[in-house]
Amino acid sequence: MMSAAQKSKLYEQVAERICDAITAGTLRAGDRLPSVRQLSTQERVSISTVLQAYVHLESLGLVETRPQSGHYVRRRERPRPAEPQVSRPATTANPVSVSALVARVYRAASDRRVVQLGASVPAPELLPTQRLGRELALLSREASDLAVEYDMPPGCLELRRQIARRSLEWGCALGPDDFITTCGASEAVYLSLRAVAKTGDTIAIESPAYYGTLQAIESLGLRALEIPSHPRHGMELEALEAALDKRRVAAVLSVPSFSNPLGSCMPEEHRRRLVALLTERDIPLIEDDIYGDLYFGPERPRTCKAFDKEGLVLLCGSFSKTLAPGYRVGWVAPGRYRERVELLKFAQTVATPTLPQLAIARFLQSGGYDRHLRTLRRHLSAQLERTTEAIAEHFPEGTCVTRPTGSSLLWVELPTTVDALKLHERALEAGISIAPGPIFSAQPQRYSHFIRMSCSQPWSPRIEAAVATLGSLARNLLT
Amino acid sequence: MMSAAQKSKLYEQVAERICDAITAGTLRAGDRLPSVRQLSTQERVSISTVLQAYVHLESLGLVETRPQSGHYVRRRERPRPAEPQVSRPATTANPVSVSALVARVYRAASDRRVVQLGASVPAPELLPTQRLGRELALLSREASDLAVEYDMPPGCLELRRQIARRSLEWGCALGPDDFITTCGASEAVYLSLRAVAKTGDTIAIESPAYYGTLQAIESLGLRALEIPSHPRHGMELEALEAALDKRRVAAVLSVPSFSNPLGSCMPEEHRRRLVALLTERDIPLIEDDIYGDLYFGPERPRTCKAFDKEGLVLLCGSFSKTLAPGYRVGWVAPGRYRERVELLKFAQTVATPTLPQLAIARFLQSGGYDRHLRTLRRHLSAQLERTTEAIAEHFPEGTCVTRPTGSSLLWVELPTTVDALKLHERALEAGISIAPGPIFSAQPQRYSHFIRMSCSQPWSPRIEAAVATLGSLARNLLT
Known part of the structure; x- marks a missing residue:
């Protein structure tokens, strides 16, 4: 995985240009990418640099390799989930009391054994x-x-x-x-x-x-x-x-x-x-x-x-x-x-x-902050994308997910019968931290079937497995 | 001047033992210290180490050199000023409003051209x-x-x-x-x-x-x-x-x-x-x-x-x-x-x-905090002592000063007609920061003829001159 701390390397520059082409729509899901040899000639870099760039793009989930065939812009496997509706909170002003629940969430954030989908803290490997x-x-x-x-x-x-x-x-x-x-x-x-x-x-x-x-x-x-x-x-x-x-x-x-x-x-x-x-x-x-x-x-x-x-x-x-x-x-x-x-x-x-x-x-x-930000944004965007896909695959039908155009948070609306506080409890027992909806409101019954998922860690099989586990825990809570 | 940051040196150890003897009363004001040669034999250190120890003790104001005669425990030149009385604040509970005045004091603390007798901030050279x-x-x-x-x-x-x-x-x-x-x-x-x-x-x-x-x-x-x-x-x-x-x-x-x-x-x-x-x-x-x-x-x-x-x-x-x-x-x-x-x-x-x-x-x-504290306390104690002496010499008659047994602050009561706020203004104009009494109370008229002087900087001719200037500014305010 590319370290944002290092000065931009050649393969990163190559990867960045392909990223830009995907973002701009020049390259679309399912499109075949240039062959390694073509790209090497085109970009005037070595074969091994191109290979590194492709591995990097794969790790970001933007590219997939098909054996004997080449590299392709990854296709999303499922349709994107629907978005939640506009919120309709009560119109009264409320004294607030969410402290105890919040303490559980932020304490879980310091536990390295826990998969961190709860606190909104960027992973150190994404930072310089x-x-x-x-x-x-x-x-x-x-x-x-x-x-x-x-x-x-x-x-x-x-x-x-x-x-x-x-x-x-x-x-x-x-x-x-x-x-x-x-x-x-x-x-x-x-x-x-x-x-x-x-x-x-x-x-x-x-x-x-x-x-x-x-x-x-x-x-x-x-x-x-x-x-x-x-x-x-x-x-x-x-x-x-x-x-x-x-x-x-x-x-x-x-x-x-x-x-x-x-x-x-x-x-x-x-x-x-x-x-x-x-x-x-x-x-x-x-x-x-x-x-x-x-x-x-x-x-x-x-x-x-x-x-x-x-x-x-x-x-x-x-x-x-x-x-x-x-x-x-x-x-x-x-x-x-x-x-x-x-x-x-x-x-x-x-x-x-x-x-x-x-x-x-x-x-x-000393410069380089903007370059670091570009890299960081690319990572976060890819992480949001991968998490959204995994939710589409593993979460109960009817789950809605936001489509943010920045940062690293997903607001997930589960079927109304899924109790987010129970899901939070069971997820923690399974070693996964999420943020349950009710801590995001001063109104106690509000957002009881919502969770926030933070996509601030680099995508990994461990996170993929955690999203799948969350999905099945949510299914078990359907009544 | 000894740097507290360095590991304790031989001459510091020698100086420390003499300090202890003065604190314990074994050596008193006016007593002659052992000759350089005697001390060198007694402590099994070189002549130059003893000389360094004496220079150090002089810089702390604990020892004075009399030409052709030797080293003596310094005698205070004037009697110690009296202490202030027990405070008698009003018995009402007051809303507080001292912010604006305080801001002037702490802002002065960042100005290196100003002699710092105001904010209670230890000088970096006293810190490790x-x-x-x-x-x-x-x-x-x-x-x-x-x-x-x-x-x-x-x-x-x-x-x-x-x-x-x-x-x-x-x-x-x-x-x-x-x-x-x-x-x-x-x-x-x-x-x-x-x-x-x-x-x-x-x-x-x-x-x-x-x-x-x-x-x-x-x-x-x-x-x-x-x-x-x-x-x-x-x-x-x-x-x-x-x-x-x-x-x-x-x-x-x-x-x-x-x-x-x-x-x-x-x-x-x-x-x-x-x-x-x-x-x-x-x-x-x-x-x-x-x-x-x-x-x-x-x-x-x-x-x-x-x-x-x-x-x-x-x-x-x-x-x-x-x-x-x-x-x-x-x-x-x-x-x-x-x-x-x-x-x-x-x-x-x-x-x-x-x-x-x-x-x-x-x-x-890694250890060494207690040793650093010992050195720091010795410095602060000496600085308080020197400042008190300078106040006795330069401030108007009737000035009272506290005799703290720790830390680095003096609370100075001036004759009642000296307005501490005016003194604070004039001192700042003269490039000297002090803390005027009224900021230490929620009652606006309280401590109007008091000032706090912080002795957190190593004693120096510059500070001595500042205390003398303060004294004459205070005299000018006597009515």
């Missing part, structure tokens, strides 16, 4: 760990004094410069001073919630919503108002508007790009409208953009922040899904709430750890 | 940065995969083992599972507050109290009830008891060992009584032990937690004052609130950064 390690080794020699010192809010200037540079691609053109670095996006979202809301306030969120966000809302004594959400387009703006007309909402918290668990991506026109309708009402938007770099399409989705003229959008992000979860380096661009967020940050953790910030700043400086 | 750098370099080679992974709460097991091992010295004998690692002690205290109190609740604290704690209380919408505190013995238990009889208090938050800014150390008998009286009333105690390892006496003070039989004490600590502020590695032993603190931790920052935890765990494993 060696290059990060090298930056660290350099820092440990050159900057061990600096590393022990506090890096007071707003945090590491060089890192903020690098993030600001990247913000051009988000349609924002923010400056280093617009950012405050944080311990991951979770702290960014948490500080944002605290900056704009006080105990008892209501926060409008997508439904289903990330359990970490629900926990943050819970632990701050806020209420979650779940807004119906479309499996492809995210939060439904008409429903949001109707809700805002009915009650006071302190803030809207949304994950417009590849929402967790839906995988939905809000169309740009919706983003513009969302910002406009909140600006009209002077309601802040907490935009969690943690998955924004993991798009499979030709372009990165622009953030809602790109349409924000009033400083009402608090944009949160991190490197946890793309570089190094364990480094806990994130950021917030809090717009007009900057001063308040900075003071809260100081009161909460004083400073973000210095060293991981320096390491990431150097990594970004 | 090289050894930590080596651990990091090793980790960057051996554990770069591990480092990028989430380290889910309760956090790094090896680190918790090492902390648990140290807890014997605190009189606790805690196990690894009693701890949750955090982003510094500030997150530990913050999570503890959230675990035991809800908006509007009252927290009893020392007066004066650390501004970070006041900010945490402020940002959680809690109220601070300031309890009179003795400059040497800390929180006055009679006053606390009277306050508890009068109103509902959700928790007591105390820094029994070397309270910030008072430097007070609660006698063991008081600690026992404090825990007993809170246990009787079922009120949790948040014990901030961040300075516990920085005692100058023969023994580490036992924590209040040592007397806790009911799990009512949430013990917080960190390595920020002893090893690496910028690593942001702390812990909490939350007693009966363990489950709740762990869930809050997950919701707030998901995980503590992996890498700094691993580096500190390895540092502790």
Whole structure:
């Protein structure tokens, strides 16, 4: 399997061009690929490089070898499952209590004996760990004094410069001073919630919503108002508007790009409208953009922040899904709430750890992040595809699955009689971790026949077997 | 100046023995030290080693050289200033608002042109940065995969083992599972507050109290009830008891060992009584032990937690004052609130950064922490002493100064007509950072003629000049 940590190799470049042709539709399922000899001449590389490229494409599940015949673009064996419907959560604002269940899921994430289809954590082999390690080794020699010192809010200037540079691609053109670095996006979202809301306030969120966000809302004594959400387009703006007309909402918290668990991506026109309708009402938007770099399409989705003229959008992000979860380096661009967020940050953790910030700043400086992202996206896209196929093959009839255009999560709707909590229990007993639907809502009975499957590990026979096991466990729960 | 990062050298060992003799009173101010030749024979070291030891002791301000005569234990030039009185805060519980002033203080801390007598941050040259750098370099080679992974709460097991091992010295004998690692002690205290109190609740604290704690209380919408505190013995238990009889208090938050800014150390008998009286009333105690390892006496003070039989004490600590502020590695032993603190931790920052935890765990494993602490304490003690002497020489008559038996902070009471906020302003203009008294209280007019001076930098002519400048600025403010 290709290591994203290494400098791009020749065979990877060859594989990448074939990938692109498949994505673009130039090559389609069942098409025969050029012979090894042809490709070798065409690409001016050795036979063995072409063979490596094909092995790599096979491991990604994009290509299959037919003995005595050659290489073909892999055909999906079954029709793609249908998508789930738009969610229809209750229209009441609810205090949240999902903590105990969530604890079981994240604890399972640290158990190496368990097949990880639960937590949304990228596998280390997909991350540039060696290059990060090298930056660290350099820092440990050159900057061990600096590393022990506090890096007071707003945090590491060089890192903020690098993030600001990247913000051009988000349609924002923010400056280093617009950012405050944080311990991951979770702290960014948490500080944002605290900056704009006080105990008892209501926060409008997508439904289903990330359990970490629900926990943050819970632990701050806020209420979650779940807004119906479309499996492809995210939060439904008409429903949001109707809700805002009915009650006071302190803030809207949304994950417009590849929402967790839906995988939905809000169309740009919706983003513009969302910002406009909140600006009209002077309601802040907490935009969690943690998955924004993991798009499979030709372009990165622009953030809602790109349409924000009033400083009402608090944009949160991190490197946890793309570089190094364990480094806990994130950021917030809090717009007009900057001063308040900075003071809260100081009161909460004083400073973000210095060293991981320096390491990431150097990594970004030295280039290669975009190339790493391209590779990572290719892997994630292939992993989602393979998992979807395996679900189509093994899960009970009537199972619906989302079709995300980015990130690595599938939201799976099982036949209504399958109890997701029971499935979660039995899966854990079988050494497989999934995230049961009910943890994605503040409403206790909601999503009781849904599960979220994370496709963040490289596809392997072990994972294939786990999906098959899940399917048969689900079948056994049909009544 | 001796680097704490290096393995103990011969001259340091010689210096240490002389230090001990001075501390024990065997050698007193004005006593002549053995001649270089005598000491060389006695200690079986070279002449140059003895000379190095004497230079080192001079730099610590413990020894002076008289030309043609030899080395003497330095005599203090002026009598020690008097101590401040027991604090007498108002008996009301107050919402807190010190944030803006605090921001000025901590921002000044990052400015290298400013003489740092403000923030309580140990100078890197007093920390084992090289050894930590080596651990990091090793980790960057051996554990770069591990480092990028989430380290889910309760956090790094090896680190918790090492902390648990140290807890014997605190009189606790805690196990690894009693701890949750955090982003510094500030997150530990913050999570503890959230675990035991809800908006509007009252927290009893020392007066004066650390501004970070006041900010945490402020940002959680809690109220601070300031309890009179003795400059040497800390929180006055009679006053606390009277306050508890009068109103509902959700928790007591105390820094029994070397309270910030008072430097007070609660006698063991008081600690026992404090825990007993809170246990009787079922009120949790948040014990901030961040300075516990920085005692100058023969023994580490036992924590209040040592007397806790009911799990009512949430013990917080960190390595920020002893090893690496910028690593942001702390812990909490939350007693009966363990489950709740762990869930809050997950919701707030998901995980503590992996890498700094691993580096500190390895540092502790490999030994030498206690030796480093001994050296650090000797430096801090000498720095406090020198600063006190300089205050006696340069500050207006009537100035009172605390006499801490640990840590590195002086609480300075100026004549009542000197406005600490004005002094703070003028000092900053002169390139000197101090912490003005009012930020240490939720009561706006309180401590208006007090300042806190941090003696965490090695003594130097630059610092001596700064203390002299402060003195004359203070004189100019006398009315």
